Amino acid sequence: MRHLIVFFLGLAVALAIETTHKDTRITGGDDAGENDYPFTVGILISGDEEHTFCAGILVTPRFVLTTANCVIRQTMLTVLLGSSAITGMNQFLPVTHVRLHWNHSSTVINRADLALLTLVRDATLGPGVAVARLPSWSQVGNTFNGFGATVVGWGLSGNRVDETIPVPHLQVVRNPVISNFVCGISHSFITDEHVCTSGDNGGPCDGDEGGPVMITEDGELTVIAIHSFHFGRLRGCERGRSAVHTRLTEHLGWLVEHTGVEIRP
Numbered sequence: 457m458r459h460l461i462v463f464f465l466g467l468a469v470a471l472a473i474e475t476t477h478k479d480t481r482i483t484g485g486d487d488a489g490e491n492d493y494p495f496t497v498g499i500l501i502s503g504d505e506e507h508t509f510c511a512g513i514l515v516t517p518r519f520v521l522t523t524a525n526c527v528i529r530q531t532m533l534t535v536l537l538g539s540s541a542i543t544g545m546n547q548f549l550p551v552t553h554v555r556l557h558w559n560h561s562s563t564v565i566n567r568a569d570l571a572l573l574t575l576v577r578d579a580t581l582g583p584g585v586a587v588a589r590l591p592s593w594s595q596v597g598n599t600f601n602g603f604g605a606t607v608v609g610w611g612l613s614g615n616r617v618d619e620t621i622p623v624p625h626l627q628v629v630r631n632p633v634i635s636n637f638v639c640g641i642s643h644s645f646i647t648d649e650h651v652c653t654s655g656d657n658g659g660p661c662d663g664d665e666g667g668p669v670m671i672t673e674d675g676e677l678t679v680i681a682i683h684s685f686h687f688g689r690l691r692g693c694e695r696g697r698s699a700v701h702t703r704l705t706e707h708l709g710w711l712v713e714h715t716g717v718e719i720r721p
Contacts, residue, residue: 482607482608482609482611482627482628482629482658482659482660482661482664484629484657484658484659485627485628485629485658486627486628486629487540487625487626487627487628488540488608488625488626488627488628489540490539490540490541490544490584491540491583491584492540492628493540493608493626493628493668493670493677494583494584494585494586495513495514495585495586495587495588495589495668495679496511496512496513496540496608496609496626496667496668497511497512497513497514497520497535497536497537498510498511498512498535498536498537498542498545498610498622499511499512499520499522499526499527499533499534499535499536499573499666500533500534500535500536501526501527501531501532501533502531502532502533502534503529503531503532504529504531506529507525507526507527507665508621509610509611509621509622509663510522510523510526510527510663510665510666511608511609511610511611511663511664511665511666511667511668511683512535512573512666512667512682513588513666513667513668513679513682514537514579514585514586514587514588515572515587515588515590515711515715515717516587516715516716516717517575517578517579517580517581517587518574518575518577518578518579518715519572519573519574519575519714519715519717520535520551520572520573520575521570521571521572521573521588521666521682521711522570522571522573522665522666522682523569523570523571523665523666523682523683523684523702524556524557524560524568524569524570524571525569525665525684525685526571526665526666527554527556527571527573528556528560528571530554532550533550533551533554533573534548534549534550534551535547535548535549535550535551535573535575535579536548537549537579537584537585538582538584538585539584540584540625540626541624541625541626542610542622542623542624542625543624544584546584547579547580547585549575549576549577549579550575550576551573551574551575551576552574552575552576553573553574554571554572554573554574555571555572555573555574555714556570556571557569557570557571557707557710558710566643566645566646566647566650566684566685566700567645567647567649568649568702568707569684569685569702570682570702570707570710572711572714572715588668588679589676589677589678589679590678590679590704590708590711590717590719590720591678591679591680591704591705591708591719592719592720592721593708593719593720593721594720594721595680595705596705596706596708597705598705599633599635599636600633600651600671600680601633601634601635602632602633603632603633603671604630604631604632604633604671604672605630605631605632605633605651605653605669605670605671605680606628606629606630606669606670606671606672606677607628607629607630607631607653607659607660607664607667607668607669607670607683607699607701608626608627608628608629608667608668609626609627609660609661609663609664609665609667609683610622610623610625610626610627610663610664611623611627611660611661611662611663611664611665611667612661612662612663612664612693621662621663622663623663629657629658629659629660630655630657631653631654631655631657631658631659632653632654632655633651633652633653634652634653634654634698635652636648636650636652638652638654638698639652639654639698639700642687642697642698643698643700646700648703648706649702649703649706649707650681650684650700650701650702650703651669651680651681651700651701651702651703652698652699652700652701653669653698653699653701654697654698654699658693659686659693659697659698659699660683660686660693660699661686661693662693664683664686665683665684665685666682666683667682667683668681668682668683669681669682669683669701679704680703680704680705681701681702681703681704682701682702682704683699683701684700684701684702685699685700686698686699686700
């Protein structure tokens with residue numbers, strides 16, 4: 457609990473700075489509505505020099521899905537839930553177990569970049585906390601090319617060197633899904649297990665890893681991927697540069713096996 461107190465004291469200072477230096481986040485993003493993405497969680501990472509904060513999605517009340525690269529060192533992890541504003545979070549659940557995807561490689565970031573976090577207890581569901589709607593079995597093999605996609609996170613805008621992670625309020629950006637062929641021009645080793653987005657509206661940046669990539673179906677959000685990687689740091693999260701995400705339809709069986717989540721037909 458001590459590291460949480462230190463975290464929020466530091467965040468209070470950052471919030472004071474933000475009142476005089478207000479700009480958009482997740483590069484070109486807008487503030488998310490309070491309960492628009494209640495399945496999106498923050499992950500506070502202690503004792504890791506490479507990552508201090510990532511995002512994730514609640515797949516069942518007990519399990520959070522995030523990127524393996526965020527938690528591969530398996531340091532102290534705390535999941536934050538309950539609000540789109542960091543200071544509004546009302547559930548702080550320690551992680552008791554980290555399961556890396558069996559096919560993930562610590563040297564190849566873009567292979568099976570998935571991890572499941574087991575919470576110390578079930579999250580309490582409510583208006584600000586909900587389980588994500590995952591893809592259906594019938595969507596396996598769907599490229600989603602041309603779909604409008606939404607990505608959210610509390611990561612950097614990539615425009616300043618003095619930004620802190622996480623930013624105070626969840627940010628959202630909308631861009632189309634592009635083909636893996638086009639994405640592969642910019643990134644090496646793009647495979648069928650990836651979904652790429654790109655557009656002039658902005659994109660995810662450092663600290664947004666593990667955040668949901670969503671499409672809208674019949675008025676409901678479906679998480680088709682989670683953010684894996686992007687061009688790095690300053691000048692790396694600019695508008696128009698492609699971002700790479702891990703495609704969930706390639707891993708539904710793994711999710712069912714280890715969480716018991718029910719997948720729609």
